[in-house]
Amino acid sequence: MTVRIVDRRFDSKNKSSVNRSRFIRRFKGQIRKAVAESINRRGVRDLDDGEKISIPAGDIAEPQFVYGQGGVRETVHPGNDRFNSGDLVERPQGGGGGGGQGKGQASQDGEGLDNFVFTLTREEFLDIFFDELALPNLVKRQLTRIEQYKSVRAGYSHSGVPANINLERTMRGAASRRVAIGGPHNKRLRALEEKLKALLESPRPDDEPEIEQLRREIARLRARIEALPFIDPFDLRYNNRIRQPQPTTQAVMFCLLDVSASMDEERKNTAKRFFMLLYLFLKRNYEHIDVVFIRHHTVAEEVDEEDFFTSRKTGGTVVSSALNLMLDIIRARYPSGNWNIYGAQASDGDNWYNDSSICGEVLENSLLPLCQYFAYIEITTGPPQNLWEEYEKLQATHHGQFAMQRIEDITDIYPVFRELFKRKV
Amino acid sequence: MSTPLLAHLPPLPGGSEWTFEAIDRYDEAIGEVARAYNLDCYPHVLEIISAEQMMDAYASIGMPVYYHHWSFGKHFLATEGRYKRGQMGLAYEIVINSDPCIAYLMDENTLPMQALVIAHAAYGHNSFFKGNHLFKQWTSADAIIDYLVFARNYVAHCEERYGVDAVENLLDACHALLNVGVDRYKRWPKQSLEQEKLRQKERAEYLQAQVNDLWRTLPPHHETEEHVQEQRFPKEPEENLLYFIEKNAPLLEPWQREIVRIVRKIGQYFYPQRQTQVMNEGWACFWHYTLLNTMYDQGNLSDGFMLEFLQSHTNVVYQPPYNSPYYSGINPYALGFAMWRDIRRICEKPTDEDREWFPDIAGSDWRETLEYAMQNFKDESFVAQYLSPRLMREFRLFSVLDDDEQENLRISAIHDDPGYRALRHQLAEQYDLGSREPDIQVWNVDLRGDRSLTLRHFAHQRRPLHPSFDSVLEHVANLWGFTVRLERHNADGTVETVNEKKMERRRGT
Numbered sequence: 001m002t003v004r005i006v007d008r009r010f011d012s013k014n015k016s017s018v019n020r021s022r023f024i025r026r027f028k029g030q031i032r033k034a035v036a037e038s039i040n041r042r043g044v045r046d047l048d049d050g051e052k053i054s055i056p057a058g059d060i061a062e063p064q065f066v067y068g069q070g071g072v073r074e075t076v077h078p079g080n081d082r083f084n085s086g087d088l089v090e091r092p093q094g095g096g097g098g099g100g101q102g103k104g105q106a107s108q109d110g111e112g113l114d115n116f117v118f119t120l121t122r123e124e125f126l127d128i129f130f131d132e133l134a135l136p137n138l139v140k141r142q143l144t145r146i147e148q149y150k151s152v153r154a155g156y157s158h159s160g161v162p163a164n165i166n167l168e169r170t171m172r173g174a175a176s177r178r179v180a181i182g183g184p185h186n187k188r189l190r191a192l193e194e195k196l197k198a199l200l201e202s203p204r205p206d207d208e209p210e211i212e213q214l215r216r217e218i219a220r221l222r223a224r225i226e227a228l229p230f231i232d233p234f235d236l237r238y239n240n241r242i243r244q245p246q247p248t249t250q251a252v253m254f255c256l257l258d259v260s261a262s263m264d265e266e267r268k269n270t271a272k273r274f275f276m277l278l279y280l281f282l283k284r285n286y287e288h289i290d291v292v293f294i295r296h297h298t299v300a301e302e303v304d305e306e307d308f309f310t311s312r313k314t315g316g317t318v319v320s321s322a323l324n325l326m327l328d329i330i331r332a333r334y335p336s337g338n339w340n341i342y343g344a345q346a347s348d349g350d351n352w353y354n355d356s357s358i359c360g361e362v363l364e365n366s367l368l369p370l371c372q373y374f375a376y377i378e379i380t381t382g383p384p385q386n387l388w389e390e391y392e393k394l395q396a397t398h399h400g401q402f403a404m405q406r407i408e409d410i411t412d413i414y415p416v417f418r419e420l421f422k423r424k425v
Numbered sequence: 426m427s428t429p430l431l432a433h434l435p436p437l438p439g440g441s442e443w444t445f446e447a448i449d450r451y452d453e454a455i456g457e458v459a460r461a462y463n464l465d466c467y468p469h470v471l472e473i474i475s476a477e478q479m480m481d482a483y484a485s486i487g488m489p490v491y492y493h494h495w496s497f498g499k500h501f502l503a504t505e506g507r508y509k510r511g512q513m514g515l516a517y518e519i520v521i522n523s524d525p526c527i528a529y530l531m532d533e534n535t536l537p538m539q540a541l542v543i544a545h546a547a548y549g550h551n552s553f554f555k556g557n558h559l560f561k562q563w564t565s566a567d568a569i570i571d572y573l574v575f576a577r578n579y580v581a582h583c584e585e586r587y588g589v590d591a592v593e594n595l596l597d598a599c600h601a602l603l604n605v606g607v608d609r610y611k612r613w614p615k616q617s618l619e620q621e622k623l624r625q626k627e628r629a630e631y632l633q634a635q636v637n638d639l640w641r642t643l644p645p646h647h648e649t650e651e652h653v654q655e656q657r658f659p660k661e662p663e664e665n666l667l668y669f670i671e672k673n674a675p676l677l678e679p680w681q682r683e684i685v686r687i688v689r690k691i692g693q694y695f696y697p698q699r700q701t702q703v704m705n706e707g708w709a710c711f712w713h714y715t716l717l718n719t720m721y722d723q724g725n726l727s728d729g730f731m732l733e734f735l736q737s738h739t740n741v742v743y744q745p746p747y748n749s750p751y752y753s754g755i756n757p758y759a760l761g762f763a764m765w766r767d768i769r770r771i772c773e774k775p776t777d778e779d780r781e782w783f784p785d786i787a788g789s790d791w792r793e794t795l796e797y798a799m800q801n802f803k804d805e806s807f808v809a810q811y812l813s814p815r816l817m818r819e820f821r822l823f824s825v826l827d828d829d830e831q832e833n834l835r836i837s838a839i840h841d842d843p844g845y846r847a848l849r850h851q852l853a854e855q856y857d858l859g860s861r862e863p864d865i866q867v868w869n870v871d872l873r874g875d876r877s878l879t880l881r882h883f884a885h886q887r888r889p890l891h892p893s894f895d896s897v898l899e900h901v902a903n904l905w906g907f908t909v910r911l912e913r914h915n916a917d918g919t920v921e922t923v924n925e926k927k928m929e930r931r932r933g934t
Binding site: 002005006008009019020022024025026061062064065066070071072075076078081083089090117118119 | 445456469470471472474484493494503525593602604605822826835838840841844851861865882887888890891893
């Protein structure tokens with residue numbers, strides 16, 4: 001009797017994914033909160049990994065009627081090294097003393113304080129990120145999928161179309177096969193031939209039948225060697241090509257952020273999502289992306305990402321200083337013939353009154369002709385400021401290249417990019 | 426066992442890489458030794474699965490098919506996280522109490538580990554499932570897989586029809602009552618005809634319930650009122666909350682009742698496992714140890730094989746002392762294995778002490794004695810019957826009394842002459858599910874009033890319920906549809922209301 005062995009390794013892969021997605025669906029609220037926190041921690045370009053999510057274990061507990069602490073309980077423990085019956089022992093601190101069976105429940109209490117930690121995959125993470133931004137489905141798909149591919153050579157394969165046959169490899173394989181399989185026969189053939197030669201050189205009358213037999217044997221071996229196929233389907237090798245995701249070219253993204261006193265943490269976090277979304281879009285379309293961070297109050301400066309989001313200055317606001325700096329940087333480092341230039345500006349709308357018209361001028365005459373797209377968000381709940389009015393004129397004349405949006409809620413961000421995403425669909 | 430058993434078989438393959446052929450050969454050899462020991466097993470199937478599938482099975486209570494629920498996703502994520510961080514090795518075996526018995530082998534294991542799992546699960550656990558009275562009485566090994574398939578399809582069907590959220594909420598509520606949703610003492614008749622009749626009767630009862638007097642909304646007749654008020658419902662308190670809700674909750678739809686039933690049935694299926702952990706694991710360890718050692722003694726296994734086997738074996742049956750950082754209660758594998766070995770020792774080489782404590786079994790045939798013990802006990806009675814003074818000394822057991830009204834803990838018994846019986850009694854009680862879990866019963870339904878349901882907790886040793894009872898009560902109220910309250914019945918006979926969940930739901934809301 002032999003036992004039945006079933007190989008299940010290849011069926012029902014990802015069987016757990018349903019339960020997993022159920023879990024994520026169920027605790028979307030908490031997970032979303034954790035994702036939001038993690039986004040605030042992450043860099044603008046750091047969107048390729050999953051994320052370790054930690055949610056309070058109390059929220060996901062599965063309650064049952066069980067005993068809690070207290071009352072009278074007696075438990076048996078192993079490893080007595082010092083106690084005698086009747087001894088009084090101080091209660092150990094930290095709840096270890098309940099021990100035994102009660103301990104299983106005690107540790108359930110303990111768990112209540114800990115967090116439940118698990119890892120979201122990149123897809124799950126982006127899904128929640130997009131969800132927060134209320135992106136249309138088509139755009140979501142477009143952003144997560146890399147659509148352009150380049151075919152590159154990747155070794156050889158056993159199967160393929162005849163046009164891709166690699167002759168050299170095929171013949172080499174065939175030769176080796178013939179040597180490998182024919183080898184023993186050849187060796188024996190040589191031995192027989194030598195023996196025959198020896199017999200023929202010193203003929204004796206009674207050798208005749210033996211010679212005859214040798215000849216027959218040699219002929220049989222020759223036939224066998226002849227019968228080895230010169231080329232066998234097994235020998236065929238094809239050039240193998242695989243498709244590699246291929247972003248097109250290079251782009252530079254300018255992040256312009258107002259860091260005057262009125263921009264608080266929350267507004268900055270909104271701005272950060274705005275920049276992240278643009279970055280995701282660019283990443284799908286371009287091979288190489290530079291990101292330039294420019295912050296400004298009355299003067300503008302180029303900073304690294306760390307300073308960009310953390311610093312806060314006091315004083316007034318001169319927006320044109322940032323636009324001028326952007327222009328300078330483009331001229332110095334990013335000649336627009338080689339670079340696709342994208343601008344993203346976030347502000348609360350405050351500006352010195354007479355500066356707004358300068359902004360409009362700089363954008364219209366210098367920046368917009370160089371840029372693929374320029375998006376502006378005004379994060380405010382108040383009435384539009386003078387900068388907004390100035391920009392509105394631009395929107396009318398540069399439709400499809402310039403977008404602006406007032407942001408009260410984080411879901412308002414997407415409309416800024418609507419034109420941009422539509423263009424590529 | 427004097428003549429070498431496996432002499433007619435070719436030598437077993439060595440090395441650490443497993444192949445299907447090697448597994449087959451080992452299974453054949455182990456099976457032969459098992460038969461020589463008269464181990465009575467279901468036929469079995471070995472299934473090779475990946476680590477991910479093992480985690481998955483692990484997360485959904487070790488079953489190959491099961492309905493979907495977020496809590497399994499949670500356990501999967503937790504297991505996966507720990508496994509990836511290297512904090513835990515996976516359990517290297519899962520075995521399913523079915524006929525034929527299914528044992529999982531993980532493809533990452535080495536050949537000696539596969540052989541160990543085969544001996545442990547496919548012969549050890551398997552024979553326990555077939556022989557132990559609880560499993561015989563409570564589970565239908567031939568039907569469980571079919572029932573699980575039915576359950577999964579039914580739940581999926583309901584999700585499609587009534588929405589994932591509705592089903593999820595219902596399952597949440599049922600899961601919360603899982604440990605008070607089993608029949609502890611009675612077992613429905615097994616015969617299929619009778620079962621069928623029962624189902625039919627239930628259906629009739631359900632129809633009856635539509636017009637049942639219980640839920641009559643007409644005003645009661647005054648002349649009969651006094652009499653009716655005295656009549657309690659249910660007449661006897663009911664310990665199986667899920668059963669009570671399935672049969673009596675006024676507002677549940679038929680599909681909801683069926684799902685409550687599914688959860689209850691599957692919970693009941695696992696009830697014997699929870700009652701026989703020490704015996705079952707110990708039995709499986711005893712047999713993999715005995716079978717593989719027999720094979721080694723007869724020269725069928727290499728030294729390398731034995732070293733690898735013994736290393737994992739000793740890890741599994743290690744009992745850290747109470748003051749070790751690794752201590753988390755008594756290891757059921759360690760206790761069970763030691764007890765089965767000890768019983769065999771008492772049979773084969775009894776000391777005077779053993780003759781005094783175990784006159785019935787000292788010097789008897791060990792195989793028969795073990796078989797009897799395996800068939801007729803559960804953890805609680807097994808410990809009470811067979812834990813020997815010698816083993817208590819070996820484990821250096823001691824008992825601690827924790828009374829929250831006293832300042833100090835008191836050592837109530839240790840492994841010495843006056844303490845043996847108390848220790849054994851105490852340890853046995855520790856494995857009694859009845860005292861491990863709170864005793865909560867359906868006490869009363871206010872038929873003529875607001876239809877509220879009263880649960881009563883019979884407090885034991887003043888031990889309070891874990892605060893999570895509040896959310897559980899919420900779930901009960903959702904199932905019942907009307908107000909639910911929880912009372913505590915104290916040792917001195919007083920009754921107090923612990924909590925109340927107000928609820929008034931109408932059909933369709």
